[in-house]
Amino acid sequence: MIEPRTLKGFRDYLPEDQILRERLLDKVRHVYRSYGFVPIDTPALEYTEILLGKGGEESDRLIYRFRDHGGRDVALRFDLTVPFARFAAQHINQLGTPFKRYHMGPVWRGENTAHGRFREFWQCDFDIIGTTSNAADLETVLVIHDLMTTLGFERFSIRINNRLVLNGLLEEIDLAEQTTNVLRALDKLGKIGREGVIAEMAEKGVPAEQAQRVLDMATIEGSNDDILMRLAKEFGSSDKAMEGIRRLRELLAAASAAGIHQDRLQIDVSIARGLDYYTGTIYETFLDDLPQIGSVCSGGRYDNLASLFTKQVLPGVGASLGLDRLLAAMDGLHLNAKTGATAPVLIIQFIEEKLGEYQRLGRTLRAAGIGAEVFPEAKKIGQQLKYADRRGFRLAVLAGPDELAANQVKVKNLATGQEEVVAADELVAVVKKALGENGSDGG
Amino acid sequence: MIEPRTLKGFRDYLPEDQILRERLLDKVRHVYRSYGFVPIDTPALEYTEILLGKGGEESDRLIYRFRDHGGRDVALRFDLTVPFARFAAQHINQLGTPFKRYHMGPVWRGENTAHGRFREFWQCDFDIIGTTSNAADLETVLVIHDLMTTLGFERFSIRINNRLVLNGLLEEIDLAEQTTNVLRALDKLGKIGREGVIAEMAEKGVPAEQAQRVLDMATIEGSNDDILMRLAKEFGSSDKAMEGIRRLRELLAAASAAGIHQDRLQIDVSIARGLDYYTGTIYETFLDDLPQIGSVCSGGRYDNLASLFTKQVLPGVGASLGLDRLLAAMDGLHLNAKTGATAPVLIIQFIEEKLGEYQRLGRTLRAAGIGAEVFPEAKKIGQQLKYADRRGFRLAVLAGPDELAANQVKVKNLATGQEEVVAADELVAVVKKALGENGSDGG
Structure with missing residues (x-):
């Protein structure tokens, strides 16, 4: 007899939980579709070269990678962004731009399971590509807003920032070459505090005075208008920062005209998302009653989606909803009425x-x-x-x-x-x- | 630059096709739920031992199998039945019986791609376990019927048989030990014709006279009542065959009382489904206008789902809908109004x-x-x-x-x-x- 068991980091979904997941996926899909996003799907398995790029030769423990029967170096996708970049490079001429897609499906990572992390989990991504228009950045806010309200959350805030503001600041104080290190440290502000961030920056060779300046800017508080005014005053001399400020201001005004309550959309200069990938607006979404679980929907604007695969420049903006984190949050807030029945x-x-x-x-x-x-x-x-x-x-x-x-x-x-x-x-x-x-x- | 491409046998779904797939999955889900089936999900990746059994040591080219970072022998699931058996062995005491589940998701097989076969495709399975009652066999007919009508098919037939009838016959003519060979040959009747079946049986050592007898029984024609009467006359001496005939008769009467048109449910003694696994009612579903694509929904009754994993005996009945075959059929019959828009x-x-x-x-x-x-x-x-x-x-x-x-x-x-x-x-x-x-x- 063989012992029935799942692999470490993998799990079964029993009916009560799967009913909730199906309901959540339905609601999320409905929101995406209501804005005209269209669905796509891509294979679970891809050439490793596609997923990791040509530099991905050293074995990455996070990836499930093997040789198939034909001797091909293949791997299970670890997110939905890289497959979308490959997809866009292949099909965008047929599909045309602007192109708005959603994609919901499982991804696999050989994560350390110590902190309750799973090695198979679902992502729900949406993106608008082929346009640099701020209208797409606004729509991303509206979609996140509708996702939250449709799922039953009443108390949440979408925090936005623009990478141009931080990039402008770093240029102004001669830290442009340290951008990645500075943003990585800043991203940990919530976890390790001011002193921790300054210490981490110091390790990378950022003088305390400059680190302090970055932190001062990143932690400006006040109303959105206050923050914008203060930023404009500090950065009047940086074209880059001023463009970021202009886009944030325009986005806030349009969101307000569209009827979004101002409390739900907050400028937060500290959110950096430690990815080199983002170049414009950045989004994170926090539940007022469960801030400790972190952002449940995050994303941003990027200059070029598929530069690894095509010369065609594809700017875009999008975000990803963390299905499992949301389900846990809904459990925590008693938003999930569990049932084992699908028929009444x-x-x-x-x-x-x-x-x-x-x-x-x-x-x-x-x-x-x-x-x-x-x-x-x-x-x-x-x-x-x-x-x-x-x-x-x-x-x-x-x-x-x-x-x-x-x-x-x-x-x-x-x-x-x-x-x-x-x-x-x-x-x-x-x-x-x-x-x-x-x-x-x-x- | 890396050439954007998918692996052989894998494919992207562009919006027009993915919109259709989502719509089809929604409809299928709705039918399953309307009968009280509940959803489950299981991991894509399992221990190879679970998927292939302990005898599965020799490498099977159909399976995507590899060692993970922890040195575990793992594989991608190749169907949803084996994972369900493992799942049931693990959770049935918590879930209780009867238990009715549906499961929709991708499976992976290293198929030869010569005949347009894909290496990643979706299955939609439903099963009722923990009961030997004919009520479950009837419900399987009703679900298949509703799946077909809900998807827009008007001309189709569900062909049913009972393995007890064929098993009884084989016992009667001293071919019980040749059951697997005989059924495998019989299963090819549509493809290779009578002579082909007799030749294949001869290869396995079945004398022509007995092969002829099997074929005569398997190809009885007439109304369901005619066939049942003829079978009862031939097999009056076999308790096994008579039990199969009794169950078929009861199932047909109940289906008729439930309002299913008799033309849609036909006894076909030739359908054997070459699986040792099935032990009772067998189902196949054919489209009158596209018989050449084969059965679009097939299944049957089995005595024991999870004997590899538990001593608990779990009889059941279920069937599997072939999503991609159905989509192709719907295309062929112009049932798919394609659109690239999700918002009007x-x-x-x-x-x-x-x-x-x-x-x-x-x-x-x-x-x-x-x-x-x-x-x-x-x-x-x-x-x-x-x-x-x-x-x-x-x-x-x-x-x-x-x-x-x-x-x-x-x-x-x-x-x-x-x-x-x-x-x-x-x-x-x-x-x-x-x-x-x-x-x-x-x-």
Whole structure:
């Protein structure tokens, strides 16, 4: 006998959790589609060269990499961004620009599992490519906003910044060549504090005075207007920083005109996202009630998506939603009503010989958009009702010999225990009324 | 520069195709849920021992198999049945029986790509385990029936058989030990014809007379009642065959009582499915207009799902829908109305400075459940309308300086070219009317 087990860092999703994941993915998809984003899919497996670039020869422990039967050096994708870059290089001439895609699927990383990290997890990415227009940056804010409200979060803030502001500052104080080190250190501000950031910058050779200046700028507080005014005053001499400030100002004004409440969109000069990749607007999203879980939706603007694969310059902006982090947050805030049922009605199998009749009742309910399961065995009624309770069904339909003879059925509310005998042809109406608005879904 | 390309046997899904796949998966999911099946998910990667069993040591070219960073012998799942067996062995005590699950996801096989086969494809499986009741066999028929009608197929037949009938016959004519060889040969009847089947059986040592007898039984024609009567007459002496006949008869009667048209459910004694795994009812589903593509939904009853992993006996019945074969069939029958748009309305960006206003219109439409995209650049109107045409938008909303000043918008039907100027606060009503029932979806 073989011991049934999953690999370390991998997991099964049992129905209660998978029902929640499907519901979440549906809602996320709905938001993306409502803005005209279109879906794509790419293979789980790609040439390693595509995923890691030509410099990726040294073995990277984070990647699941192997040789296939044909001797090809292949790997499982570790994010959805690199496959999108490859996809865009291959297909953008056919698709045309601007091109707005979403992509939801699993990625694999050989992560250290010590801190509850998983080696297989889902990402939900959306991007607008082929335009440098600030309209796309605004739309990214609106999509993040709608994702949060659609998922039931009421207290959250989208923090935005523009890399041009920080880049301008670093040029002004002669730290341009230290950009990566400075941003990496700054990115840890929340975790290691001011002194920690200064210490880390010092290690990289950044003098304390300059480090202090960076931190002062990064931690300006106040209203968005205050911050913009202060930045403009400090950086009047840097064209780069002023362009970043102009774009932030324009984005805030348009978001406000579009009806986004100003409390939900906050300038935060400290968010840098330690990726060289981003070049303009940067986004992070925090839940007011669970700040410790970090950003649940992050992204930014980049100058060129697919420079590894094509000479065609493809600027764009987008963000990625962390599905598992969000599910954990929703659990934490009790936004997830768990259920083990996908259909609200269980039809009791009273008499084995009448199975066809019970399934006919089921078909009648399903045709009216109401999920209905027929218990597969003519067990004792008590056992069937116990099953209904355990799974989370809301109503049971019972039809014994007397009811069948009279062309009637009994509808039992499993929460209250109330029973009602109704004519068989009133079943749909009675069940719809009993279920209220959620008639079509057990969840 | 790295050449952007996918691996042989793998493919990208561009929006037009991915929109269709998402729609199909949604419909399939809806049918499964309407019968109370619940979703699960399992990892893409498992211990090779789990997927191939302990005898799977010799390298199987069909499997993507490698050693991970921890030296574990791992492989990508090649179907959803083996992972379900492992899952059931691990979790069934917590979940309880009967347990009805669906599972939709990609699987990987190192197939020969010569005949247009792919190495990554999706399966959509559903199973009822923990019961031997014929009610579960009936429900499998009903689910297949609803899958077909929901996907828009009108002319199809579900062919059923019961392995007990064939097993009984083989016992009767002393071929029980040749069961696997006989069924494998029989399974090819459609492809290689009677003579081919007899030749293949002869190779395995089955005398021509017995092979002839098997073929005679397998190809009985007539109504379901005729076939059942003929089988009962031939096999009255085999308890096994008679039990198979009884279950087929009961299943047909219950399906008829449940309202399934008898033409859609046909006994076909020749379907054997060359798997030792099945022990009872067997299902295949053929499209009347595309018989050559083979069965689009197949499955059967088995005595014990997870014998490799647990001593707990788990009988069950289920089937698997071939997503890609179905999509090809739907293309062939022109059931797929292709579109590149997920939102029906494009809002033209007339004046860059009014971007916030355009997104406010967009938010109004989205709040009413109508997808609306704002073009990201204030390009010439003609260019924006061309984009709308190419993507497949149905309506354009235009608001230039005059309209904005008068608090009006222009709604343009992109199919007819008709334009209508309406008050801004009538926009939702006008758009809903113009879109008809499909208001919430570009497809």
